[in-house]
Amino acid sequence: MDVLVPIDGSENSFRALEFAVRFADGFDATLHVVHFSDEATEATDEILAHARAMLEEGGVETEPELATDIQLEFRPAERVGENVLELVEENGYDHVIMGHHGSGTIERAILGSAAETIVRAEKVPVTIVP
Incomplete structure (x- = not known):
């Protein structure tokens, strides 16, 4: 099973990654971790480094990617x-495993929600980690 884990650097996304590491171990799944950004920056490097450390600690041999x-x-x-x-x-x-910020109705109306977009598409099973 191939599992996609999008991360944004938030505490919620790293909780989702922590869950995904345990999920991968329990279901013999392969994780694919990605961070989306409009450009590579020092902040994106830090996000990927943190994800890399979490994956190594969990014994997962994969390299997080920047898209x-x-x-x-x-x-x-x-x-x-x-x-x-x-x-x-x-x-x-x-499968997709991702965090969600739990933003309210107004924030969703203005900004949208990545998790909501994926769930509503009904193209792949999704696990949302708060």
């Missing part, structure tokens, strides 16, 4: 959700 998308400036959460769905279709992932 750049210049369109993230407009409705970034919704765009990230679309990017995740594109990766699922391109690479045939079987």
